[in-house]
Amino acid sequence: MATFDYAPAPESPAIVDIQPSYGLYIGGEMVDPIDGSRFKTVNPATEEVLSEVAAAGPTDVDRALAAARAAYDGTWSRLSGRDRGKYLYRLARLVQERARELAVLESIDNGKPIRESRDVDVPLVAAHFFYYAGWADKLGYAGFGPDPRPLGVAAQVIPWNFPLLMLAWKIAPALACGNTVVLKPAETTPLSALAFADICRQADLPPGVVNIITGAGDTGRALVEHPGVDKVAFTGSTEVGRQIARSVAGTRKKTTLELGGKAANVVFDDAPLDQAVEGIVNGIFFNQGHVCCAGSRLLVQESVADELLDRLKRRLGTLRLGDPLDKNTDIGAINSAEQLDKIRMLSEVGESEGAERWSPPCDLPDRGFWFPPTVFTGVSQSHRIAREEIFGPVLSVLTFRTPAEAIDKANNTPYGLSAGVWTDKGSRILWMAQKLRAGVVWANTFNRFDPASPFGGYKESGFGREGGRHGLAGYLDV
Numbered sequence: 001m002a003t004f005d006y007a008p009a010p011e012s013p014a015i016v017d018i019q020p021s022y023g024l025y026i027g028g029e030m031v032d033p034i035d036g037s038r039f040k041t042v043n044p045a046t047e048e049v050l051s052e053v054a055a056a057g058p059t060d061v062d063r064a065l066a067a068a069r070a071a072y073d074g075t076w077s078r079l080s081g082r083d084r085g086k087y088l089y090r091l092a093r094l095v096q097e098r099a100r101e102l103a104v105l106e107s108i109d110n111g112k113p114i115r116e117s118r119d120v121d122v123p124l125v126a127a128h129f130f131y132y133a134g135w136a137d138k139l140g141y142a143g144f145g146p147d148p149r150p151l152g153v154a155a156q157v158i159p160w161n162f163p164l165l166m167l168a169w170k171i172a173p174a175l176a177c178g179n180t181v182v183l184k185p186a187e188t189t190p191l192s193a194l195a196f197a198d199i200c201r202q203a204d205l206p207p208g209v210v211n212i213i214t215g216a217g218d219t220g221r222a223l224v225e226h227p228g229v230d231k232v233a234f235t236g237s238t239e240v241g242r243q244i245a246r247s248v249a250g251t252r253k254k255t256t257l258e259l260g261g262k263a264a265n266v267v268f269d270d271a272p273l274d275q276a277v278e279g280i281v282n283g284i285f286f287n288q289g290h291v292c293c294a295g296s297r298l299l300v301q302e303s304v305a306d307e308l309l310d311r312l313k314r315r316l317g318t319l320r321l322g323d324p325l326d327k328n329t330d331i332g333a334i335n336s337a338e339q340l341d342k343i344r345m346l347s348e349v350g351e352s353e354g355a356e357r358w359s360p361p362c363d364l365p366d367r368g369f370w371f372p373p374t375v376f377t378g379v380s381q382s383h384r385i386a387r388e389e390i391f392g393p394v395l396s397v398l399t400f401r402t403p404a405e406a407i408d409k410a411n412n413t414p415y416g417l418s419a420g421v422w423t424d425k426g427s428r429i430l431w432m433a434q435k436l437r438a439g440v441v442w443a444n445t446f447n448r449f450d451p452a453s454p455f456g457g458y459k460e461s462g463f464g465r466e467g468g469r470h471g472l473a474g475y476l477d478v
């Protein structure tokens with residue numbers, strides 16, 4: 001698939017020490033589940049079983065929430081912001097110290113290329129802890145009154161696409177504000193959260209401030225529906241987000257939901273096309289397209305569409321798909337067999353609805369879950385591949401003629417998480433940013449994340465913001 005061959009450059013997995021089985025991290029200790037069962041987590045690039053993990057049952061959820069409540073009442077809510085900040089700085093530094101191990105572990109359990117886990121996920125995890133450590137003793141200056149109070153115990157449920165990064169987005173602001181947490185990682189990617197449990201132990205975090213309970217959807221449901229919860233923070237599918245919204249309705253639980261997306265990446269005829277091509281590739285093929293804010297709909301101005309697509313296809317021919325631990329790999333494995341089925345199904349629907357499917361020549365490994373980078377042209381707004389979140393390396397291309405048409409098409413979606421604009425004109429960027437109904441609008445770039453910048457959606461992409469000063473509001477009684 002590449003223009004020329006690179007010698008293999010695999011990162012050694014020897015740095016990670018995956019145990020054959022794991023318990024639950026409750027009250028500062030790894031404990032066996034009381035009424036739960038066990039499940040296996042596999043390496044999606046090889047289908048090899050990595051470890052056996054506990055699925056917490058209702059009694060385990062009770063126990064984790066009791067530990068979080070005791071830690072909230074007994075220590076964490078009584079500590080000064082300065083002292084909470086010290087712990088957060090310690091967590092941030094430990095993440096940095098163990099960065100290589102965490103990156104390898106994340107790539108093994110999730111399937112994402114080491115280049116991304118090493119250069120994007122793990123550095124951003126440390127950055128989030130550093131950033132919110134800085135807020136812990138300055139909450140009185142954040143614009144929420146002189147002495148904003150924490151909420152109590154937070155139930156946090158996260159998905160599999162950025163396992164450790166989503167953990168950081170949830171835990172760092174919660175702790176900075178004085179809350180304690182029970183977090184459930186996704187069923188297919190529990191290992192980096194369990195490594196983080198070890199980091200909490202290493203940091204001497206008071207027992208019960210962070211509790212990690214593994215399990216599937218049932219564990220997540222038991223956690224968010226539990227009466228001992230003051231705050232629910234969820235990232236995942238819109239469907240589960242709806243169920244959670246129903247379950248918290250009428251309760252006092254404060255809730256933030258970060259759900260799906262179908263972002264438009266809009267390229268005007270005055271855009272620097274080679275840069276736009278890089279942005280399109282980063283927008284939809286980063287993390288195999290398992291990104292809620294992925295630029296999955298390319299809207300290109302008709303006059304440059306042919307030229308842009310030629311350049312894009314040439315560029316896709318140079319992407320390397322394969323071993324996630326190889327430093328030259330651009331596209332890793334699809335996270336699970338279920339997700340691969342969903343991507344295949346929606347791609348077949350795209351063809352049957354009349355769109356034209358294209359992939360570069362690409363050898364897929366024999367074992368594991370793989371899908372080649374794919375581009376659909378001739379897509380119309382009514383096609384399912386233009387409306388539904390595919391959550392895979394699949395780009396749907398539409399064209400437009402005028403800026404007004406670009407806005408209409410970009411906003412013609414039930415979602416509203418992110419968007420991208422590529423143009424030479426600053427005034428057009430500002431005009432577009434005002435009209436696009438999306439929580440984040442990137443200009444002449446895509447998929448850039450910074451802990452200081454709020455992130456969240458409109459419409460079916462959810463509500464509430466994570467990151468930045470805005471991210472504090474979700475964890476304070478304001």
Ligand code: NDP
Pocket residue numbers: 157158159160161184185186187188215216217218219220221222224235236237238240241243244258259260261291292339342389390391
């Ligand atoms: P889910 O929304 O089902 O999973 C997200 C998290 O919620 C996981 O930890 C999951 O556990 C948990 N969960 C599942 N059901 C419940 C429930 N009823 N109550 C509380 N927690 C629950 O996403 P999927 O992994 O099933 O992915 C399905 C689709 O969702 C994808 O194809 C993609 O389109 C979209 N998605 C969007 C994401 C985003 O960031 N916007 C992230 C992930 C997926 P478990 O892992 O055990 O199922």
